[in-house]
Amino acid sequence: MGDKERIRIFDTTLRDGEQAPGYSMNLEEKLRIASRLQALGVDIIEAGFAIASPGDFESVREIARHVDGPVVASLARALEKDLDAAGEAVKEARRPRIHLFLATSDLHLEYKLKMTREHALEQVRKMVTYARNLCDDIEFSAEDASRSDLDYLCKVVETAIASGATTINLPDTVGYSLPHELERMVRTVHTSVPNMDKAILSVHNHNDLGFAVANSLAGVMGGARQVECTLCGIGERAGNASLEEFVMAVKTRGDVLPYDTGIDTREITKSARLLSSITGVSVFPSKAIVGTNAFAHESGIHQHGMMANAKTYEIMTPESVGLKKTALVLGKHSGQHAFVKRLEELGYSLPHERIPALFEDFKITADRKKTITDRDLIALVESSSTGAAEIWHLVDFVVNSGNMITSTAVVTLSKDGKKYQEVASGTGPVYASLRAVEKIIRHPFSLEDYKLQAVTEHRDALGEVLVKISDGEGFYRGRGVSTDVIEASILSCLAAVNRMLDNSSYAAGQGLSARAMSFENDMLSSHSDKAKDREVSHG
Numbered sequence: 001m002g003d004k005e006r007i008r009i010f011d012t013t014l015r016d017g018e019q020a021p022g023y024s025m026n027l028e029e030k031l032r033i034a035s036r037l038q039a040l041g042v043d044i045i046e047a048g049f050a051i052a053s054p055g056d057f058e059s060v061r062e063i064a065r066h067v068d069g070p071v072v073a074s075l076a077r078a079l080e081k082d083l084d085a086a087g088e089a090v091k092e093a094r095r096p097r098i099h100l101f102l103a104t105s106d107l108h109l110e111y112k113l114k115m116t117r118e119h120a121l122e123q124v125r126k127m128v129t130y131a132r133n134l135c136d137d138i139e140f141s142a143e144d145a146s147r148s149d150l151d152y153l154c155k156v157v158e159t160a161i162a163s164g165a166t167t168i169n170l171p172d173t174v175g176y177s178l179p180h181e182l183e184r185m186v187r188t189v190h191t192s193v194p195n196m197d198k199a200i201l202s203v204h205n206h207n208d209l210g211f212a213v214a215n216s217l218a219g220v221m222g223g224a225r226q227v228e229c230t231l232c233g234i235g236e237r238a239g240n241a242s243l244e245e246f247v248m249a250v251k252t253r254g255d256v257l258p259y260d261t262g263i264d265t266r267e268i269t270k271s272a273r274l275l276s277s278i279t280g281v282s283v284f285p286s287k288a289i290v291g292t293n294a295f296a297h298e299s300g301i302h303q304h305g306m307m308a309n310a311k312t313y314e315i316m317t318p319e320s321v322g323l324k325k326t327a328l329v330l331g332k333h334s335g336q337h338a339f340v341k342r343l344e345e346l347g348y349s350l351p352h353e354r355i356p357a358l359f360e361d362f363k364i365t366a367d368r369k370k371t372i373t374d375r376d377l378i379a380l381v382e383s384s385s386t387g388a389a390e391i392w393h394l395v396d397f398v399v400n401s402g403n404m405i406t407s408t409a410v411v412t413l414s415k416d417g418k419k420y421q422e423v424a425s426g427t428g429p430v431y432a433s434l435r436a437v438e439k440i441i442r443h444p445f446s447l448e449d450y451k452l453q454a455v456t457e458h459r460d461a462l463g464e465v466l467v468k469i470s471d472g473e474g475f476y477r478g479r480g481v482s483t484d485v486i487e488a489s490i491l492s493c494l495a496a497v498n499r500m501l502d503n504s505s506y507a508a509g510q511g512l513s514a515r516a517m518s519f520e521n522d523m524l525s526s527h528s529d530k531a532k533d534r535e536v537s538h539g
C-alpha cells in the first residue's frame with residue numbers, strides 16, 4: 001500500500017444525492033446516514049446546502065456537531081448570504097469546509113447567470129476571498145467545467161487558488177464528457193495552472209451517459225486526488241458516480257491502478273441497505289457491488305465453476321463488501337451440481353437414483369416460477385414418490401370455470417401407458433376435476449377433507465393441496481404441489497387414489513383394509529409427521 005497515492009472520497013449523498021426526486025431525508029435520517037458514512041471511512045461529508053431551507057441548515061449544523069473524523073461541508077452559491085449560512089452551519093464541525101460554486105461555461109454564464117466571463121472571474125475572486133475569511137478549508141467548483149473553454153477554466157482555477165481555495169473541483173455537471181476528454185481537462189488544469197500545487201484537484205461526475213465512474217477514474221489518471229460520489233450513485237437526473245463502484249474498482253484493479261482510498265469496503269453493503277431502507281427506494285438488482293444479483297449465480301455452468309473455484313466467476317469476494325456469502329440461486333438455468341448441493345445443505349442426502357426425476361420436476365417448476373426458494377425445494381422433495389404404487393398418472397387437464405357458469409373439467413390420465421379421458425362438471429373447477437378423475441378410475445370415493453395452502457411466498461408461490469378421500473373401506477390421504485392449484489388438487493387426489501387402489505388390491509387378498517386404517521390412525525395421531533406425509537405423496 002505504501003507506494004499507492006491516496007484518493008480522498010468526498011461523499012455528497014446528503015446534498016447532490018438528496019437532489020434526486022424521491023430521496024428527501026429528514027434530520028434524523030440524515031444523521032443516521034452521516035454516521036454510516038463516518039463508519040465507512042469517507043474523507044468529506046457534504047451535509048447539505050445550508051441556504052436552501054431552514055431544515056437543510058439544521059441538518060448541516062447537526063451533522064457538523066455530531067460527526068467526528070470526516071470533514072463536514074456545506075454547499076453555497078457564490079453569494080455572500082449563501083456563504084454566511086454555510087459558514088454558520090458548519091462552524092461547530094471539528095473539520096469544517098465551505099464549498100462554493102460558480103458556473104464557467106459560456107452557456108451557463110450567458111443564459112443562466114447573465115454574466116460575462118470577466119464578471120464571473122471577479123465574482124470568483126471576491127467570493128472565494130470572502131469565504132476564506134469564514135473558514136480555512138474552501139472548495140471551489142467550476143460548475144459545468146467540462147463544457148467550459150479550457151483556457152478560461154484555467155484562469156478561473158488560478159484565481160480561485162490565489163484567493164484562498166484549498167480544493168478545486170471540476171464537475172462534469174451534465175455527464176457529457178467521454179473519459180478521454182475528462183482526463184484531458186483535468187490533466188491540462190493540473191499541469192498548466194501555475195499555483196495548482198497549493199490545492200487539491202477534484203472531480204464530480206454525473207452519469208447521464210453512464211460514464212460517471214469511468215470519468216472519475218479518468219480524472220484520477222489526469223491528476224485529481226479527490227473524487228465526489230454518492231452511495232448507490234444517487235443524485236440529480238441519472239445520478240453521480242457511485243461510491244461503491246469507484247472504491248471497488250480502485251481496490252479490485254490495484255494491479256494497474258496505483259491508488260488507495262480510506263474506505264472500509266466491508267461497510268459498503270450495510271451503507272447501501274441503510275440508504276435504501278431510509279429512502280424506501282430499492283437498489284436495482286443488477287447494480288454493481290450492491291445489487292442483490294451482484295454476487296448471485298443462477299446458471300448451472302457458472303454455479304459448477306463457482307463450486308470448483310469462486311474466482312472463475314467472481315472478481316471480488318462478497319466478504320470484501322460486507323456480504324456473508326455468494327448466493328447460488330436455483331432457477332431454470334441451474335444444473336444438477338448446484339441442485340444436489342442445495343438439497344444437501346437443506347439436509348437431504350438422497351439416493352443417487354432419485355436425483356434425475358427430482359431434477360426433472362425441479363426444472364418443470366422452475367419454468368413456471370421465476371425463482372425457486374428453499375421451501376419450494378422442500379415441497380418438491382417431500383412430494384416426490386416414496387410410498388404407494390403409482391397406478392394413475394396425470395397427463396393433462398383443461399378446466400372451464402367462471403362465476404356465471406357451471407365449471408367443467410376435461411381430465412386425461414394414464415395407466416400402464418394407456419390414456420383415458422373424461423369430462424365432468426361441478427360447482428367449482430376443483431370439484432369438476434376430481435369428479436372427472438373419479439369417472440376415469442371407476443372406483444367411487446368421497447372427498448372427506450381438502451386443504452389448500454401456499455408453501456412459498458410471492459405471487460408465483462407453490463400451492464400445496466392435502467386431501468382425504470374415502471371409498472367406504474378406509475380413508476386415504478394425498479398431497480400435491482404445483483404453482484397451479486387445480487393441478488395440485490388433481491395430483492393430491494391421484495396420490496390418495498393410488499394409495500386407495502394399492503390398498504384395495506392388498507385388501508382384496510387380505511379381506512380387509514387394515515393398512516389404510518392403520519395409516520389413517522397414524523396420520524390422525526401425528527398430522528405433521530413428515531415421514532407419514534411422504535408415504536402418501538404423489539410422484
Ligand SMILES: CC(=O)SCCNC(=O)CCNC(=O)[C@H](O)C(C)(C)COP(=O)(O)OP(=O)(O)OC[C@H]1O[C@@H](n2cnc3c(N)ncnc32)[C@H](O)[C@@H]1OP(=O)(O)O
Binds near residue numbers: 019052079102143
Ligand atoms: C449543479 C448543482 O447541483 S447546483 C446545486 C443545485 N441545488 C439546488 O438548487 C437545491 C437548493 N436550491 C434552493 O433551495 C434554491 O434554488 C435556492 C434557495 C438556492 C435559491 O432559490 P431562489 O432564490 O428562489 O432562486 P432560484 O432557485 O429560483 O434561482 C437560482 C438563482 O441563483 C442564481 N445562481 C445560480 N447559481 C449561482 C451561483 N453559483 N452563484 C450565484 N448565483 C447563482 C441564479 O442566477 C438565480 O438567480 P436570480 O434569482 O437572481 O435569477
Ligand SMILES: CC(C)C(=O)C(=O)O
Binds near residue numbers: 101169173174206
Ligand atoms: C455544485 C457542483 C459541484 C455540482 O453539483 C455539479 O456541478 O454537478
